[in-house]
Amino acid sequence: MSTAAQNRQLTPADIRARKGGPPIVCLTAYTTPVAKLADPACDLVLVGDSVGMVLHGLPSTLGVTMEMMILHGQAVARGLRRALMVVDMPFGSYEESPEQALRNAARLMRETGAAAVKLEGGGAMAETIRFLTRRSIPVLAHVGLTPQAIHTLGGYKVQGRGADRARVLADARAVAEAGAFGAVLEKVPAALADEITGEIDIPTIGIGASAGCDGQILVVDDMLGLFAEFRPKFVKRYAHLAEDAERAIATYAAEVRARTFPAQEHIFADEAGV
Template sequence: MPFTIQDLQRRKQAGERVAMVTAYDYPSALLVGRAGIPMILVGDSMGMVVHGHGTTLPVTVEDIVRHTAAVVRAGTDALIVADLPFLTYSDPESAVAAARRIMQDGGAHAVKLEGGAAVAPIVRHLVAFGVPVMGHLGFTPQAQHQIGIRAQGKEASAARRMLDDALLLQEAGAFSVVLELVPAPLAAEITARLGIPTIGIGAGLGCDGQVQVWHDLLGLFESKPPRHAKPYAKVGALIEEALRSYREEVEAEAFPTAAQSVKMDEAALAEALR
């Protein structure tokens, strides 16, 4: 059965934690489905981990639509949430246009946007038109040039503002809020005070769920993963080993063998060459 935002809400009420992971293409989404993970984020993190940019800012609506459509084609039961890219929700009309493309053409079930009080009216506007919206507080990657890459909410005033922002997003109709790089005690307190679920990333065990980036979780990169990430496998090293073995076999004329080659009747070949 498809996992819905109502199922997510029921999980919170029952005190059951929810796993979420990013996916950006068809094979990744297939594996997520087989693993039984109920939520997928088609994140603008693709700008960095898929397209090689230094930030998420170059990601466009077209990028999100294309990658979301590929994820949707895997046919999983996961709830698929897609990011609204940088500056595509600076006003209600732009937000509706971006959400329409991502949900109609991409097939996403919901969208996610970053920010608190400033975007609450946008959230309210989208929800009024039937768009499920997930919020995002704490470290907001689209604002990294403004706030830096660091934890947010460590000072009393900032913590108070984040709590207020979370309540504003809830009041505006958001069905969930991501808390990224937020002190664990603060994230737990926000989670306790909200009626909607929180999804943590670098925000401790007190959130209602957790989200991790595909490439970090699978250890696809050689570089040290972020502090908040846990590599559950070293898939990158396995892929590199397989590619190296392939190259070595090609160079040694050990691949392809007869098993990977197409046979032909010798008489037919002789006739063709006559």
């Protein structure tokens, strides 16, 4: 592969072509600095509506607006050179009709530079996914636990156990047949996730699913230990930055109160160069 090909930004078609190949590495990002950190290692960066809970203190993703997604999408775009950027469609921006979804998806892509959008839902959203993909809007689907539907699902529960298995499998089949270039599987039993991965012809991206999925995604603040309000079972903490930050802030406060900061090396003299 040429250097130019290696350095170009990935596309939905590139991710689609990774089915059954090397695992696809995905993370969320909401800011330019985090996007710059994620870009060299990740294949796909999602501007997730989880931003509402992680950065804005909302109790769920339901309060996230188009304006919030556009603002954070623009910030993330400034930090990416290689990874594919996908932006979440917020609650209420696509469910009414395929036409509504097209208007809002086009706006997200136009105003952020995203190459694709993500929306939640399986069979019920198949018509919308088909409508969008036939009109040059690449769609990443999301089945299993869909956080925008927590009130109908009864909370953040594992989906696809027992009699519910057939529903989740049917949802995955439906979004693949409708033209999605990939499907996020959230909080789905590992055996079911493996069955879906083996059956559908688009990549599966697991989050609380199976190591056998075609890729994995985590909320970046979860895996860095920055968001400490709660910790889902599927999250592995690769760092503990909230604890580090808490200690650093406490040390800073103590030094300010003791007048040991700023020290001589942090202040300016009357004469230049001193």
